[in-house]
Amino acid sequence: MQYRKMGSLDWEVSALGFGCMRLPRRRINRMRADTKQSIRIIRRGIDLGINYIDTAYVYHLGEGEKIVGQALQDGYREKVHLVTKLFLPLVRKTEHFDRYLDAQLERLQTDYLDIYLFHALTAGSFEKVKRLGLIEKMEEARKQGRIRHIGFSFHDTFPVFKEIIDYFDWDMAQIQYNYMDIGIQATTDGLVYAYNKGIATVIMEPGKGGILANPPSEALDIMKSSGNNRTPVDWALQFLWNRPEISLVLSGMSDMRQVEENCVSADRSGIGSLSADEEEVITKLVDVYRSKILIQCTACEYCMPCPTGVNIPRNFSILNYFYAEPKWLARWMVKRGYKRLVGSEEKIDKENPNGNASLCVNCGKCLEKCPQQINIPEELVKTHAILGRGERISKHYP
Ligand code: SF4
Ligand code: SF4
Numbered sequence: 229m230q231y232r233k234m235g236s237l238d239w240e241v242s243a244l245g246f247g248c249m250r251l252p253r254r255r256i257n258r259m260r261a262d263t264k265q266s267i268r269i270i271r272r273g274i275d276l277g278i279n280y281i282d283t284a285y286v287y288h289l290g291e292g293e294k295i296v297g298q299a300l301q302d303g304y305r306e307k308v309h310l311v312t313k314l315f316l317p318l319v320r321k322t323e324h325f326d327r328y329l330d331a332q333l334e335r336l337q338t339d340y341l342d343i344y345l346f347h348a349l350t351a352g353s354f355e356k357v358k359r360l361g362l363i364e365k366m367e368e369a370r371k372q373g374r375i376r377h378i379g380f381s382f383h384d385t386f387p388v389f390k391e392i393i394d395y396f397d398w399d400m401a402q403i404q405y406n407y408m409d410i411g412i413q414a415t416t417d418g419l420v421y422a423y424n425k426g427i428a429t430v431i432m433e434p435g436k437g438g439i440l441a442n443p444p445s446e447a448l449d450i451m452k453s454s455g456n457n458r459t460p461v462d463w464a465l466q467f468l469w470n471r472p473e474i475s476l477v478l479s480g481m482s483d484m485r486q487v488e489e490n491c492v493s494a495d496r497s498g499i500g501s502l503s504a505d506e507e508e509v510i511t512k513l514v515d516v517y518r519s520k521i522l523i524q525c526t527a528c529e530y531c532m533p534c535p536t537g538v539n540i541p542r543n544f545s546i547l548n549y550f551y552a553e554p555k556w557l558a559r560w561m562v563k564r565g566y567k568r569l570v571g572s573e574e575k576i577d578k579e580n581p582n583g584n585a586s587l588c589v590n591c592g593k594c595l596e597k598c599p600q601q602i603n604i605p606e607e608l609v610k611t612h613a614i615l616g617r618g619e620r621i622s623k624h625y626p
Pocket of ligand 2: 524525527529530532540541544597598602604
């Protein structure tokens, strides 16, 4: 494992962090995490040198932190920096801060957090943070020793990011960044801005929710013709580790193979390690992807569960694959994936929501939960028109 500087903190932090948003799922109930498997892979990651664990109150329907707490027994807690987040939609009064922090410490079976983050700050939620005096609550918790450092994760634009960075003396900022997203959300400007202020920057969504891990054939051809046998995931990760401003890259790992492979990638990572030719390959990949992604969904599942059983990220992923794939046979196969989703509420599997886009009743419940600001009901209408009724993509995405 390679270790890196963590902003102004005196930490030697592993290049790879374990993001616990996509832990292995149970076979029977896909909405819930498989505790045993999750503990195995988290501990394996730590044994391979990962010393940074990221979770959140809402991951895995509230079970994520409990699983992490169990994984960190038997001496593992002392080996890692443990980070979790305050989920702001649940915080309606200032007093709620202590209620959630206490509950999170209990779930995680620890007396302190190495960093406590405001979860998914936007311009709107930052106003709430200020209105409820939550930064002061963070400082109070730090004085009490319940948390050691203060940060935030972020989903808005660069001007908002800059405003938040300038407002307080943060220890860390967690941003969405990957070779496709250099110009959206905090952007490269935000990354550099935080770095110049000595703030550690942690990267989430390095593979854009799996999109960069499963490239369309055109992108795969570019990777192959580079003469380099990197996997698509390795390309995405090395792009990030190449940059000096990045302290650590979180990967939401779901199985043992991903843990092993990502740790191997991290082993050979380094600032400035990509050659000019390799950077050129990434530029070409960006061009391909730019023309291939219709919906910027990262499959974070914050919008789930949907009351009518629509599997929102699955629908968007199928549409993206359908659009990206130039070969008719592959397109036909992708479309079959849509047909396998259910179009009738009676047949919905409540534990493994499997509804297609036609089941959306436009209730709007998912809308404010989406960090990518996708107009989910509107996009689902288009998704069903294209994949369900066979209408032309260009009619809906001119
Ligand atoms: S708007 Fe549609 S997709 Fe969103 S929660 Fe309501 S029914 Fe589900
Ligand atoms: S639609 Fe938005 S909230 Fe839902 S999975 Fe995609 S990015 Fe996440």
